[in-house]
Amino acid sequence: MTLIKVDKTYDVKLSGKPSLAVDSLPIQPIHGLHPYRIPNITPKLLIKENDSVKIGTPLFFDKKQPDVVFSAPVAGQITQIVYGPRRRLDKIEITTSESQEAEVLDVPDVSSDRASFVQSICKAGLWGVFRTFPFQAIAKIDATPSLIVLSVDNDEPHHPNSSIILDKYLNEFKKGLSVLKALSENKVVVGISSTNNDGRAALGSLITHVIEGEYPANNPGVLLYKVKTSVKENSAWTVTLQDVVRLGHLFLTKKYPAKRIVCLAGAKAINPRHFEMIQGTPVRSVVGDVDESTTRLISGGVFTGTRVSNDDFIGFSDEAIHCLQEGGDQEFMAFMTPGFNKASYSRAFMSSVFKKSSWALSSLVNGGERACIECGYCEEVCPVDLTPQAVMKRLAGKDIESALDFGLLDCVDCGLCTYVCPSKIELGDLFLKTKSTLLKEVEK
Ligand code: SF4
Numbered sequence: 001m002t003l004i005k006v007d008k009t010y011d012v013k014l015s016g017k018p019s020l021a022v023d024s025l026p027i028q029p030i031h032g033l034h035p036y037r038i039p040n041i042t043p044k045l046l047i048k049e050n051d052s053v054k055i056g057t058p059l060f061f062d063k064k065q066p067d068v069v070f071s072a073p074v075a076g077q078i079t080q081i082v083y084g085p086r087r088r089l090d091k092i093e094i095t096t097s098e099s100q101e102a103e104v105l106d107v108p109d110v111s112s113d114r115a116s117f118v119q120s121i122c123k124a125g126l127w128g129v130f131r132t133f134p135f136q137a138i139a140k141i142d143a144t145p146s147l148i149v150l151s152v153d154n155d156e157p158h159h160p161n162s163s164i165i166l167d168k169y170l171n172e173f174k175k176g177l178s179v180l181k182a183l184s185e186n187k188v189v190v191g192i193s194s195t196n197n198d199g200r201a202a203l204g205s206l207i208t209h210v211i212e213g214e215y216p217a218n219n220p221g222v223l224l225y226k227v228k229t230s231v232k233e234n235s236a237w238t239v240t241l242q243d244v245v246r247l248g249h250l251f252l253t254k255k256y257p258a259k260r261i262v263c264l265a266g267a268k269a270i271n272p273r274h275f276e277m278i279q280g281t282p283v284r285s286v287v288g289d290v291d292e293s294t295t296r297l298i299s300g301g302v303f304t305g306t307r308v309s310n311d312d313f314i315g316f317s318d319e320a321i322h323c324l325q326e327g328g329d330q331e332f333m334a335f336m337t338p339g340f341n342k343a344s345y346s347r348a349f350m351s352s353v354f355k356k357s358s359w360a361l362s363s364l365v366n367g368g369e370r371a372c373i374e375c376g377y378c379e380e381v382c383p384v385d386l387t388p389q390a391v392m393k394r395l396a397g398k399d400i401e402s403a404l405d406f407g408l409l410d411c412v413d414c415g416l417c418t419y420v421c422p423s424k425i426e427l428g429d430l431f432l433k434t435k436s437t438l439l440k441e442v443e444k
Helices: 114-123 162-184 197-206 220-227 231-235 241-253 377-381 388-396 400-405 416-420 427-443
Strands: 002-005 022-024 030-033 043-045 058-062 065-071 076-083 089-096 148-151 188-193 209-212 259-265 274-278 295-299 306-308 320-325
Touching (some): 002 220, 043 089, 058 089, 148 162, 148 220, 148 241, 162 259, 188 197, 188 220, 209 220, 241 259, 377 388, 377 416, 388 427
Parallel strands (some): 022 274, 148 188, 188 209
Antiparallel strands (some): 030 089, 058 065, 076 089, 259 274, 295 306
């Protein structure tokens, strides 16, 4: 077990941390998916309105790799398929039936030959859980990973506590890990936070690295950055803890694993806690009837998630729903006030002297984008040693090659540089969009 210290991180003290209580949320009358929100795929439908589906029936596939399908989390009838601009596949809605029948899948043992083993994961709708660095594209089904990187803890505030997941699904996790080992010829890195004593006790020798540092030290991209030893490993694969559990569940039960743990968090969340629920649960059934003019809903992490509405469904791989204060009144002459209640990375406000344990952050950005003042804050927090301001300037000058030389592809999309930027420059967003354009070029 190797200790990894990540120095450039930041403790974002966001209030509304979920309690360790886990409520079991029953199946809802309607479940759904938003295929366009699954990154880096081109979805093509396999069903039409009024079709009946079982749990695990393939709903659509990725045109780039037709063997990669995405399956129904519930049994019922397809009641609505909604397209957005330019025939973007926005929503598939399933009205759930009383009997929740599941497809019985043909899943061989992990020791069987690789081709049938890989095909069974594809047919079960789970190949999409394997993402590759540096673009987070779905792994090629005919490729063998140079390394699979798994981080047990997601330290982006707030995400499900891994102890809850391991407590409930330790057997499934161990089985899932054996699947990763079979796929990668045993080249799996398992990182865990140094503060996660329960997880370390439960997993023992399965852990290869212990990680020390605040957000985003436990990001698998940061872990890869610290452990990689060859250029080949730049295109390592990654998979989340809950998806390892789901892989294990598939191989143990031969049924599509539709359950996951999702937490409700944020200063405006009522009774923030954990839920065990079926994929594609409506946001409303978790947050209640909130007023969206005063509450911002985010599916996923506060730095990496997507803004959603109460009528949407929780993202297929999202593990959290956040309720934050929407906007707020602009303060008159705010820069003249001592700022006792202003969360800030810089020491411009008195809040840096009287430290609070948590902050009820809102969606208000307190001003518009201004020119970069070269404060260097972004560099201070970048866990993979980039100089984000320098990369941004290369991209502004359309000099992609130079931006790549400055390490653009090492960026793990943590969003910290955007958060600490006093000039409100959306650095993280710019890097993410540039990488997505580069991926399209690579895939041509
Ligand atoms: S460049 Fe910004 S988003 Fe990328 S890893 Fe560094 S701090 Fe995170």
